Amino acid sequence: MCGIFAYLSYSSPKERSFVIETLLNGLSRLEYRGYDSAGMAIDGNANNETRIYKQVGKVAALRKLVGEDEKDMGHVYQSQFGMAHTRWATHGEPSSNNSHPHRSDDNNTFTVIHNGIVTNYKEIKTVLENKGYSFKTDTDTEVVVKLIKYVYDSQRGAKLAFPDLVKAVCRELEGASAFIFKSTHYPNEVVVFRRGSPLMVGIKTDKKLTADFVDVEYFNEAGVTENNSDVPIKRIQNQLFSTSHSDNKGVEYIFSSDSSAIIEHTRKVLFLEENDIAHISQNGDLRIHRLTREEGMSSIRSIKTLEMELAEIMKGSFPHFMLKEIYEQPESVVNTMRGRVDFANNKVILGGLQSHLSSIRRCRRIVFCACGTSYHSCIATRAIFEELTEIPVSLELASDFLDRKSPIFRDDVCVFVSQSGETADTILAMKYCLQRGALCVGVTNTVGSTISRETHCGVHINAGPEIGVASTKAYTSQYLALVMMALQLGEDRSSMTERRQEIIQGLKELPGKIKEVLNLDDSLKQISKDGLHGEKSLLILGRGYNNATSLEGALKIKELAYIHCEGIPAGELKHGPLALIDETMPIILIMTNDIHYNKTRSALQQVVARKGLPIILCNEGNEGLPEKCKTIVIPKTVDCLSGIMAIIPLQILSYHLAIMNGVDVDFPRNLAKSVTVE
Structure with missing residues (x-):
């Protein structure tokens, strides 16, 4: 439900304004997933400095905040990293403090963005509090970034490789999550982890690709301990890029929870599998690690080509x-x-x-x-x-x-x-x-x-x-x-x-x-205005193949127009719902020509007998309908396809009702496009 986006340019000179705009634009592509706040972290001017910006509300509010604070937008950096996040509150109210990225301390030694839920965060938090750590937010994510600092500090001067450190932390976490980690201890390095929540890596470069896959490296099963900082791993067998000295072209990596935020940058994408740890090293190499070796798991991660167009994610x-x-x-x-x-x-x-x-x-x-x-x-x-x-x-x-x-x-x-x-x-x-x-x-x-x-x-x-x-x-x-x-x-x-x-x-x-x-749009808008706008409740009746249509139509009206709406099987009318019918109850009755037509007409007669005046969604040539009832006439088709024809007028009705009620149609309140948590 949260959105993750990050951008790394390695030996690819970019102005700071370009990186910030890339991050903000990436978040804009993820807005449809639903969110209540947004934030980003970018490299600062000073050595190993990290700047964090967080704001409640839309991405536009974050854009304003960054624009007011950043003064050196035109400065060019050879390599630069930034990560951004849209948050949907699960632990802690929507607030700037609870927004991502989260940091380990006031120096931003470790920063992280996270999609998902850490189900055992309370237990970890208790352990860390007993060791003297204090917490400034109500989130489960802050526990993760404090934990990684604790593991790093506990190594007593033996510096772990960044992916080893992340591995040690992620082994302690439960729940479906995706993370992107950054640290001042590991400049120009990025580590991402996926377990249960989607995450992919886009690759953009003029370098010559020597392979269309990346080999998987495996950590030692013994893991990381205070006395075991050198964790042997299986080295990769292939280099993704040509290592020729004459090939000094840069590379850009784009990390995202959704391909719609990557497509405008590159079509080359590597999808991370469950429990994958991806690491961009100091020299710009992409490596894939795994926590454990699992039977049947592929030993490579293929680079795929996205089959979508930028125009498909634009409103036109x-x-x-x-x-x-x-x-x-x-x-x-x-x-x-x-x-x-x-x-x-x-x-x-x-x-x-x-x-x-x-x-x-x-x-x-x-x-x-x-x-x-x-x-x-x-x-x-x-x-x-x-x-x-x-x-x-x-x-x-x-x-x-x-x-x-x-x-x-x-x-x-x-x-x-x-x-x-x-x-x-x-x-x-x-x-x-x-x-x-x-x-x-x-x-x-x-x-x-x-x-x-x-x-x-x-x-x-x-x-x-x-x-x-x-x-x-x-x-x-x-x-x-x-x-x-x-x-x-x-x-x-x-x-x-x-x-x-x-x-x-x-x-x-x-x-x-x-x-x-679709040619009925104008008449459907008028029906929405005259017959449904201003109502507090609505019933949709359907039978047979259109039972599902009544349920789906009711869902559309609920989630878009914020009107209580029930989809009811017409055959169940006498088993309770009939008590709701009177002259004040707005009703839509789906009555297409199929084998259930006569039974649906019986439901119509029951409604009319109780002074109901339903809007009837019917086929051409339907006869015997009450003259006072408004009708929506759609073409006849094969019975098992009638639900496709019948749902479209209900989609259009819900759209117009939402507009009349002042709803942001693409982003209805409290809802997310992709529900990636239980």
Whole structure:
């Protein structure tokens, strides 16, 4: 949920203003993750000096603070380091004092930024307090930076290598975290550590790369003790850069918790794995260390190329990222299908599943596990999975699944759905299932994410970067990817051939029909103004494939417009919710032409009988609707795809309601795009 960004230029002369602007711009790219304060640390003018700036509020407030204080913006440095952070309060209230970076003492001997939670910080804090250390903040992170100073001081003059020191500290920490460490004892060196929270290293240089990977070095299992400062390690086998004396070009490293902050600098990225320690040495070399040797863990870290464009993370002519992403859906669904759907032969081929298809088809059940909007995409596609594959399907909210420690067996297939691929609860559920021998499938929108790397196989939804906190195009692409997965798994059942062909041809028409829905924007804005603005509560009713639509639509209105909204299965109306219905209760009823139409019409009659006047979301040609009811008419499509068509008007309604209520649509209060802590 916090954002980490750092920049190091080695033998690459840069003005201080460039480094500061790079840090601030990196934080701006991470704003969508949600935060309440921001800060940065940069190299000062004096030898080994570190300057720290922290401010509550937006990145703009930090920019103002730095601009008022820094006087030597034009000074050029051969090598320079800075790290920056956006904080989402977990331990301690939002305040300048509790913001990152945190320091070990008044001299800034050690500084650190941190994403995640140290679950055993209270125990460590007690130990350090007993040794005379005092604390100035309420955070768990300050414990880490005090601990690293304690370990350093306890070596009694025997100076540890910086990565050895970080290793000794991180072995004592529990919980999912990512750290970036800087120290005046180790000038021009940087150490980063990843455990459970995402972290990657971008590489920008004109140097000749001699390899597209970095070997992993292993620490001695004995660890670091006061009497054992020389920790033998396995030396690296390759040099990443040419060491020719004629090659005196510099190198820049960019560290971030999110690729969206790196792409404008470089496409070359190294994704850190669990328990990796990355070290930039004094001579600018990148090395990867690990705490322990683990069976099955790769001995190299490959340098990947980011497949995204800078324009994808810019708003362009749109006032908000969310509106841009709503309007990108005709294109994003095409990208989800591109190269995977053969419309001429009615075939679906998902390459990421190909080698595991037979195992999935033989499984005894499919378990979907996700959170929030991703969970709704699983609800939306459960029925088509069961219909096409005839395999039992169960749905699990990741947090509840972990609380119950639900039984998982070796012949289960567990599907983990997450836009970011870094959702903490979903990752923990994935690890739980991996430990029990289940075949694990990842469905994500982020290449290189934890879920995409650690599952056995998976599907990348190819929706493109989604910056708005409220998910829009990722939801429709998740929905679509899961339908495609069901189509591929069910192609060995000849009895379903005609049904599969109907759905695949429906996929072909989908982009054009989504464009028709987007043309309703002006009328939806008017409905928002006349029928919903100013209301304190709202009900959305749906049935069948649109049960999930009612839930997802309600979530959008809650998180964006700050209006209490419930998504209710229309079949459950008489089991309690009917008590809420009267002439004052605003209602949206999803009533598309499918096999549940008559049952949904029964729900409409019950609402009207109690003087309710619902807004009806229906298809062209629907007859017998009350004249007084407002309607939102969308194109008809195959029943299992109707949820994609029906959710888009609700996304647009929630957007306009949020604007009318004065909400910052891209950054709704108290919410984060990527929930990387439990």
